[in-house]
Amino acid sequence: MKLAAKVTDRDGDKLSFRWWQYSEADSAKATVKITGSDSANDASFVVPDEPGKQVGIMLEVTDDGTPPLVGYQRVLGNIKEN
Secondary structure (H helix, E strand, O other), rough: OOOOOOHHHHOOOOOEEEEEEEEEHOOOOOOOOOOOOOOOOOOOOOOOOOOOOOOEEEEEEEEEOOOOOOEEEEEEEOOOOO
16 A cells, blocks of 8 residues: 555654554454555555455554654545456
């Protein structure tokens, strides 16, 4: 996923990334495994074979400032039939 490719910190603090499934907001029954879940640019997952359902993915970005600031972005994808 390239959602975080251009994320920067105004203060120049180092950023850490965490992608995770937001199952409370999706309708898919399957749990997706996100490969590269700590990467800004190389996170990926296999879409469950559940046409008509949705899968929710969260991106959490934290800086290493004091105090650490955290931002979130939610992606909700509609699963289509192959």
